[in-house]
Amino acid sequence: MSEGTEARQFVLAARPQGAPKPSDFRLETVPMPQPRHGEALVRVIYLSIDPYMRGRISGMKSYTKGVDPGEVMVGGCVGQVVESHAPGLARGDFVEGALGWRSHAVAPGHMLRKLDPADAPISTAVGVLGMPGMTAYFALLDVGRPRAGDTVVISAASGAVGQVVGQIARIGGCRVVGIAGGPKKCAFVRELGFDAAVDYKASKDLAADLGAVCPNGVDIYFDNVGGDVQDAVMELINLKARIIICGTISNYNRLGQPDPGPRHSRRLLANRARMEGFLVFDYLHRYPEGRARVGAWIKEGRIKYREDVVEGLERAPEALIGVLEGRNFGKQLVRVSPDPTR
Amino acid sequence: MSEGTEARQFVLAARPQGAPKPSDFRLETVPMPQPRHGEALVRVIYLSIDPYMRGRISGMKSYTKGVDPGEVMVGGCVGQVVESHAPGLARGDFVEGALGWRSHAVAPGHMLRKLDPADAPISTAVGVLGMPGMTAYFALLDVGRPRAGDTVVISAASGAVGQVVGQIARIGGCRVVGIAGGPKKCAFVRELGFDAAVDYKASKDLAADLGAVCPNGVDIYFDNVGGDVQDAVMELINLKARIIICGTISNYNRLGQPDPGPRHSRRLLANRARMEGFLVFDYLHRYPEGRARVGAWIKEGRIKYREDVVEGLERAPEALIGVLEGRNFGKQLVRVSPDPTR
Numbered sequence: 001m002s003e004g005t006e007a008r009q010f011v012l013a014a015r016p017q018g019a020p021k022p023s024d025f026r027l028e029t030v031p032m033p034q035p036r037h038g039e040a041l042v043r044v045i046y047l048s049i050d051p052y053m054r055g056r057i058s059g060m061k062s063y064t065k066g067v068d069p070g071e072v073m074v075g076g077c078v079g080q081v082v083e084s085h086a087p088g089l090a091r092g093d094f095v096e097g098a099l100g101w102r103s104h105a106v107a108p109g110h111m112l113r114k115l116d117p118a119d120a121p122i123s124t125a126v127g128v129l130g131m132p133g134m135t136a137y138f139a140l141l142d143v144g145r146p147r148a149g150d151t152v153v154i155s156a157a158s159g160a161v162g163q164v165v166g167q168i169a170r171i172g173g174c175r176v177v178g179i180a181g182g183p184k185k186c187a188f189v190r191e192l193g194f195d196a197a198v199d200y201k202a203s204k205d206l207a208a209d210l211g212a213v214c215p216n217g218v219d220i221y222f223d224n225v226g227g228d229v230q231d232a233v234m235e236l237i238n239l240k241a242r243i244i245i246c247g248t249i250s251n252y253n254r255l256g257q258p259d260p261g262p263r264h265s266r267r268l269l270a271n272r273a274r275m276e277g278f279l280v281f282d283y284l285h286r287y288p289e290g291r292a293r294v295g296a297w298i299k300e301g302r303i304k305y306r307e308d309v310v311e312g313l314e315r316a317p318e319a320l321i322g323v324l325e326g327r328n329f330g331k332q333l334v335r336v337s338p339d340p341t342r
Numbered sequence: 343m344s345e346g347t348e349a350r351q352f353v354l355a356a357r358p359q360g361a362p363k364p365s366d367f368r369l370e371t372v373p374m375p376q377p378r379h380g381e382a383l384v385r386v387i388y389l390s391i392d393p394y395m396r397g398r399i400s401g402m403k404s405y406t407k408g409v410d411p412g413e414v415m416v417g418g419c420v421g422q423v424v425e426s427h428a429p430g431l432a433r434g435d436f437v438e439g440a441l442g443w444r445s446h447a448v449a450p451g452h453m454l455r456k457l458d459p460a461d462a463p464i465s466t467a468v469g470v471l472g473m474p475g476m477t478a479y480f481a482l483l484d485v486g487r488p489r490a491g492d493t494v495v496i497s498a499a500s501g502a503v504g505q506v507v508g509q510i511a512r513i514g515g516c517r518v519v520g521i522a523g524g525p526k527k528c529a530f531v532r533e534l535g536f537d538a539a540v541d542y543k544a545s546k547d548l549a550a551d552l553g554a555v556c557p558n559g560v561d562i563y564f565d566n567v568g569g570d571v572q573d574a575v576m577e578l579i580n581l582k583a584r585i586i587i588c589g590t591i592s593n594y595n596r597l598g599q600p601d602p603g604p605r606h607s608r609r610l611l612a613n614r615a616r617m618e619g620f621l622v623f624d625y626l627h628r629y630p631e632g633r634a635r636v637g638a639w640i641k642e643g644r645i646k647y648r649e650d651v652v653e654g655l656e657r658a659p660e661a662l663i664g665v666l667e668g669r670n671f672g673k674q675l676v677r678v679s680p681d682p683t684r
Contacts, residue, residue, distance in 0.1 A: 063612045226607045245611045259605040265568045266597070268619035269587045270405045275617045277610035 003043060003082050003104060007032050010073045010101035010316055015059050019253045019324065024057075025073065025101075025317040033106040040086045041106050042079035042095055045339050046309075048126035049075070049319040049332040050160070051224075054252040063279055073101035073316070076126040078115070080340070089114065094341070096125040101316050103336055117341045120295060127331040128298065128305040129291050131280055132160035135246060137290040139278040140165050141172075143244045144220040148173030151214050153233055156224035157197065158185035158306070160331035161246065164294070165222050166194050167303045174220075177213050179206075179229060181326050188329070192304060206232035217241075225250045227261070234264050241273040252324055306330030345385060345424050345446060349374050352415045352443035352658055357401050361595045361666060366399075367415065367443075367659040375448040382428045383448050384421040386441055387681050388651075390468035391417070391661040391674040392502070393566075396594040405621055415443035415658070418468040420457070422682070431456065436683070438467040443658050445678055459683045462637060469673040470506055470640065470647040471633050473622055477588060478506035479632040481620040482564060483514075485586045490515030492561035495552065495578075497571050499539065500527040500648070502673035503588065506636070507564050508536045509645045516562075519555050521548075521571060523668050530671070534646060548574035559583075567592045569603070576606050583615040594666055648672030 006029050013026040035041045056066045056074055067074055077099040081089050086109025089095065095112040099105035115122050120129055127133060139161075146152060152169040156162045157178025166176045170193050178189035178197045186197035196213035203209045210218075210232060217238040223230050227250030230243075237243070251259045268275060283290070297303040308328045310319050313336045323332050348371050355368040377383045398408045398416055409416055419441040423431050428451025431437065437454040441447035457467050469475060481503075488494060494511040498504045499520025508518045512535050520531035520539045528539035538555035545551045552560075552574060559580040565572050569592030572585075579585070593601045610617060625632070639645040650672045652661050658676045665674050 223607070226605060230605075230607065245607045248605075248607045248611060251605070251608060255608070259608070260602050261605045263568060263572075263590075263593070263601040263603045265565070265572065265587045265590045265617075265619075266593060266601070268617060269590060269621065270619065272619045272621050272624060274619075275607075275610060277607075277612065277614045277616075279611065279614050282614060 003032060005032050006030065007102060007104040008313055009103070010313070012057050012067045012069050012071055012073060014069055015057060016253075020054070020057070020317065020321055022317045022321070027314060032104060035083055035085050035106045037085050039106050039108050040084040040089045040095070040112060041082045041104060042077075042097070042099060042112065043082050043104055044077045044079040044099055044102055044336040046078040046123045046126060047075050047101060047313065047316060047334040047336050048077065048130070049316065049323055049334060050131070051247055051249045051252060051323055053320055054324055055255060058255045060256050074098065075101050076131060077105070078122050078125050079105070084109075086112070094122050096130065101313065103313055120298060122339065122341055123307060123333060124298075124305070126333070127160055127307060128164055128303065129295055132331060133164050133294050134283060134287055134290045135278070135280040136161045136164035136168060137294055138280060138283040138286065139244050139246050140168055140220075140222060142283075143276050143278050144222065144242045146172050146174050146220055149175070150219035151175045151177065151216055152220040152222065153177045153179065153210065153214065153218050154222040154224070155179045155229050155233075156247070156249065156326070157189045157194065158330060159224065159328070162222070162224055163189065163192060163305060163330065164303065167192055167297075169220075170194070171297065171302055175216075177210065179210070185329060188306065200229055207235040211236055220244065222246060227251060227259070231262055234267055237267065237271050237273050239271050241271055243273065243275040245275060245277045249324065307333055309333045309335050311335050345374060347374050348372065349444060349446040350655055351445070352655070354399050354409045354411050354413060354415060356411055357399060362396070362399070362659070362663055364659045364663070369656060374446060377425055377427050377448045379427050381448050381450050382426040382431045382437070382454060383424045383446060384419075384437055384439070384441060384454065385424050385446055386419045386421040386444055386678040388420040388465050388468060389417050389443060389655065389658060389676040389678050390419065390472070391658065391665055391676060392473070393589055393591045393594060393665055395662055396666055397597060400597045402598050416440065417443050418473060419447070420464050420467050421447070426451075428454070436464050438472065443655065445655055462640060464681065464683055465649060465675060466647070468675070469502060469649060470645065471637055474502035474673060475506050475636050476625060476629055476632045477620070477622040478503045478510060479636055480622060480625040480628065481586050481588050482507050482510055482562075484625070485618050485620050486562040486564065486584045488514050488516050488562055491517070493517045493519065493556050493558055494562040494564065495519045495521065495556065495560050495575055496564040496566070497521045497575075498566035498589070498591065498668075499531045499536065500672060501566065501670070504564070504566055505531065505534060505647060505672065506645065509534055509639070511562075512536070513639065513644055517558075519552065521552070527671060530648065542571055549577040553578055562586065564588060569593060569601070573604055576609055579609065579613050579615050581613050583613055585615065585617040587617060587619040591666065649675055651675045651677050653677050
C-alpha cells in the first residue's frame with residue numbers, strides 16, 4: 001500500500017463565536033510525516049468526533065490545554081501502522097491513539113495502543129470500548145453507585161455515552177429512562193432495553209412527562225447536557241439522589257457566557273443529594289478493567305451500540321457541528337480511510 | 343417553685359409572605375398542661391431560634407412536616423422538670439427536647455434528654471452540643487472530608503454552625519476562611535482562630551477578596567447561605583472540591599419563588615467537584631459520638647462559642663426575624679425563664 005507523499009490535516013482557523021462553522025477549520029496538505037526511532041507512521045481509519053472538542057477550541061481555561069488557531073485539531077483515532085520504528089508495532093497493526101484530525105500521523109510507540117480486530121470491531125476502540133464507553137462505565141458505577149431498583153435517568157441517551165450508561169444500568173437491575181431528541185432516537189433506546197424514553201423536543205412539560213415514567217422518582221441522573229433538561233430532572237430527584245455531571249452540551253456553544261438557571265441548592269439540601277462532576281481521564285489507570293467488563297458484555301450480547309459514520313476527513317467539521325446540535329444518531333465517527341477489517 | 347395555672351405559647355398566625363413579621367405569630371395563654379403517666383411537665387429556660395424555622399412555616403413541601411397556621415411553633419428547648427411521671431426524670435432535672443415556642447410543655451419521657459449541668463452550660467444542649475454543633479461536626483467531617491492543608495471556606499461563619507465548623511477545621515489542620523457580615527463578626531471569627539475573614543457586606547468583589555485570602559484555592563466550601571456568596575466561592579474551587587449545602591438562608595424568605603443564578607455544572611465537571619446536601623437529622627444515631635468529641639474540645643479550650651441571648655418568650659418572633667436578616671451575633675437563644683445554673 002502506498003501512502004503517497006502528502007498528508008491532510010485540519011487546523012483550527014479561527015475560534016468559533018457561538019456555534020462553530022465550517023470556515024473555523026482549515027484543511028491543509030502537508031508533507032507525509034516520517035517516523036523516527038521509537039515512532040510509527042499511522043494511516044487514520046476512524047476519527048472520533050466528540051462534544052468535548054468544542055471546549056478545546058473555546059479558548060477557555062479548562063481541565064487541559066486547548067487548541068489554538070493554527071494548531072491541528074485534537075481527537076481520538078483508530079488507524080493502521082504504515083511504517084514502524086517502534087518496538088512491538090509492525091506494519092499492518094491496528095492501533096488507537098490521540099492522533100488528531102489527520103489522514104496520517106506519526107506518534108511514539110507508547111502513545112499507541114495495539115488493537116486485536118478479533119476482539120471487537122476496531123472502531124469500538126474510540127467508542128463503546130474507548131473514551132465514551134469508559135465514561136459510561138466509570139461515571140455510572142463509581143460516581144452514581146447504582147443499586148438494583150434505582151431509577152436512572154440519562155440525557156443524550158442515544159449518544160455515545162448515554163446508550164452505554166443505560167445498558168449498564170439495566171444489567172445492574174435499575175429502571176432506566178432515556179431522554180433523547182426525536183422519535184427515532186427514543187425508539188432506538190427502547191430497543192436497547194431502556195424501560196422508557198422521553199422526547200425532549202416533543203415535550204411541552206419535560207418534568208411532567210418524565211414524572212409519568214418515573215413513578216418512584218429519580219435516584220440517579222446521568223447528565224450529559226445541563227441546562228433546562230437538568231432543571232426538569234432535578235424536580236424529580238429522590239432522597240440521596242446522585243446527579244452525575246458528565247457533560248453540559250447545551251452550553252458548549254456558549255462557554256464562558258452566563259448560563260443562568262434556577263439554583264438547585266435547596267433541593268440538594270432537602271434531599272441530601274449529591275451533584276458531582278466526572279472526567280474520564282481520572283480513570284485512565286482503570287481502563288483495562290472497564291474494557292474487560294464492557295467487552296465481555298458486548299460478547300454476551302448484553303451491550304449493543306450504534307455508530308454514526310460519515311465518510312471522509314473533509315467532513316469532520318460538519319460532523320462536529322452536527323454533534324453539537326444533536327444531529328448525530330449514536331457514536332459519531334469520521335471514516336478517514338477504508339476499514340480493511342470490514 | 344409555683345408555675346401558676348397558665349402557660350404561654352406562640353402559634354403561627356399566618357404564613358409569612360416574604361420576610362416574617364411579628365403579626366405572623368400570635369402569643370396565646372393556655373391552661374397549664376398536665377403530665378400524665380410517662381410524661382413530664384417542663385418549664386422552658388432556653389428556646390433555640392434557627393434558620394430552618396423559616397422553611398417550616400413556608401407551606402413548602404420539604405424534608406419534614408411544617409407548621410400550619412394555628413399550630414404551635416416548633417423549636418428545640420432546654421428546660422427544667424417541674425413535675426414528672428416519667429421514669430428516670432425527677433423534679434429539678436434539666437432536659438433538652440423539641441418542645442416548641444412555649445413557656446411550659448408536657449412531653450413523654452423518651453422525648454426528653456436529661457442534661458448534667460456539670461458537663462457543660464445547659465444552653466449548649468441546643469447550641470454547640472446540639473443541633474447546630476452536630477451539623478458542623480458531621481457535615482464537615484462526613485461530607486466535606488477535610489484533609490490537613492485543605493482550604494475551607496465557611497459562610498455565615500460567626501453563626502451557630504459556622505463558628506464550630508471553622509474551629510473543627512482548624513483542629514484538623516486546615517486553612518480556614520470565614521465569610522461574615524460586618525467588621526465585628528469578622529473580628530470574632532479571627533479571634534476564634536480562623537486564618538482570615540471576609541466581610542461580604544463591605545466587599546465590592548467577593549470572589550476577588552476571597553481569592554486574596556485563599557491563595558491555593560478552595561477545597562471545601564461549607565455553604566450556609568447559597569445565593570451570590572455561593573457563586574463567588576464557586577469561582578475559586580479546586581480539583582475535587584467539596585461543596586457542602588447545609589443551608590440556603592439567602593433564599594429562605596423567598597422559598598418556592600425562582601432563585602436564578604449562574605449554573606455551576608461546567609465548573610463542577612472541570613474540577614470533578616462534588617456538591618452535596620446535608621441534613622443533620624440523618625445523623626441522630628451518631629449524636630453521642632459528636633457530643634463526646636465536641637464536648638471534649640470545649641473542655642480542652644479548643645472550641646469556643648458565642649451565644650446571642652434575648653430575654654423573654656415574647657421576643658421569639660423578633661429573634662427569628664433577626665436571624666433571617668443576619669442580625670444575630672452567634673447562636674440565637676431566647677431566655678424564656680431564668681437559668682438557675684448561672
